[in-house]
Amino acid sequence: MLRRLVRSFTHGHQKSTITKDNLFDTIPADCDQECHSCTIKYPANFKIEGGSDLWQTGDDWATHLIVATGKSDWVRDVSDEKGSIMEAISKAKKPTNGKLKVSASNMCPPPEYYTESSKPTTCVILPSWTQVEMVTPDDVQELVDKFISPGPTTTTPLEPQGLQMCTTKEAKHDTTITATPEQLDAGTDHTQSTADDSISDNGTTQSEELATLTISATSCPTAADLAASSYLKSYECPHDYLILLCSHKHRDARCGQSAPLIAKELRRHLQPLGLYRDLDDYRPGGVGIFFINHVGGHKWSANMIIYRKKAGQGIWLARVRPHDVEAIVKWTVLEGKVQPDKIRAGFDRSRGVTSW
Structure with missing residues (x-):
């Protein structure tokens, strides 16, 4: 019973069920994802590793x-x-x-x-x-x-999503659960997690599963x-979207080469949509584009992290080429859909799922 309760509060999230094919919606298979009007090219000596799987190669963050x-x-x-x-x-x-x-x-x-x-x-x-x-x-x-x-x-689940889940170091010994009557079985006392200490499928007790969780009806x-x-x-932050590009040349020359070229192509596609925001443009909405320092995996340049405010998503892509940008703007930035082979990591707070 308690295990079902916890899973309902965490949107049924189980890490093993999350893959690069279902963390985000995928771009339609019949979509031509290559920009044929793109004239920007990487330097002739720009070589990256192309054979390995990118999935879950990025570190987690809160x-x-x-x-x-x-x-x-x-x-x-x-x-x-x-x-x-x-x-x-x-x-x-x-x-x-x-x-x-x-x-x-x-x-x-x-x-x-x-x-x-x-x-x-x-x-x-x-x-x-x-x-x-x-x-x-x-x-x-x-x-x-x-x-x-x-x-x-x-x-943290996006609001409105009912209960909020807090997993902090201070909360690891707090086993109290607070919930609204509509979210709990009628007539059942859920205030103590020690009532049932049966063994779960992974060998832990239910109280141990709850030992790192406190669930509160208050919003973040x-x-x-x-x-x-x-x-x-x-x-x-006034922007609706942020795109972060690794440009850290001191760590790898390819990052310093790729980031300005990708940014130029992003600008070409965002300006006609009225979404481009330069570094001094703080009008509400639009897409802010920032260069950032080393994120890891420069052998898969260009690395791009996309944040989508209203959707509560963070999408980390790699092996981004200039002619990928049109599809990334159309499908990933604006729609939250991805080409699975380019995903390194990410999270979707609206669904309560992450790659980690």
């Missing part, structure tokens, strides 16, 4: 922090950049809600970044889509405690809620 640096290339390890947010994050206490992925980006920092010794800059937190302004290295623990740890993660904080809790100025 929250993704994008830091504005105004640069498109960085030192080999961005946490070694003295006086930077990335260095401060590496030394700060970790978030309580899971793994934090940190990316330096070419997003434009404020003018004060170049004139003040504290180097205040802008950060975007995903998947809460919160943009925090004038963050200095001294503010990093505030950023973690007030915006990242209490915020939604890649495994919104960007406005998070803003109200901190002295740091923040607001909801």
Whole structure:
């Protein structure tokens, strides 16, 4: 009974059932996915590994922090950049809600970044889509405690989805379940998980399965809620979509070569749709395109991570070529559909599924 209850709250998610063919909807088989008007080509010496399966080759993350640096290339390890947010994050206490992925980006920092010794800059937190302004290295623990740890993660269901699931290190010994009467069997006491300690199929007890879960009827904080809790100025990131391209030439020349060419082709297809947003364009909606540092797997350049705000999705693609871009804009960015052979990892909060 308790096992069925847990699975109902987690949308029936079982990792073993998620594959590259069903994590996201697939592009129709009869679609011509190659752009025939594309004239951009990679350099003749641009060679990548083409034979291996990309599925689940990307590391998992709970929250993704994008830091504005105004640069498109960085030192080999961005946490070694003295006086930077990335260095401060590496030394700060970790978030309580899971793994934090940190990316330096070419997003434009404020003018004060170049004139003040504290180097205040802008950060975007995903998947809460919160943009925090004038963050200095001294503010990093505030950023973690007030915006990242209490915020939604890649495994938090989108609202409205009934109950929200919280899996934090602090919650691992809390076995209390709170639910509405409509979501529980009538007349049954579900307040204690220790009532039935039978052995499950994988050899764990039901109380052990619930030991890392607390389920609450309260909703996750919104960007406005998070803003109200901190002295740091923040607001909801205005874009509807974000496309992140690895451009870290110091790690691999192919990333430095591919990212500008892919960005150019993205611009060509997004501008006629009124969706292109350059680095200084914060009009509501549209697609923001940022270069970021090394994500792993440069042998599969170009690497592209697509975030879709309203759908609650993050889609990590690799082996992206310029003539793939038209189909990616039409099907993946706008529709959430993918070519399975290009997926490395991803999550879909609306369905409560991930690749990890």
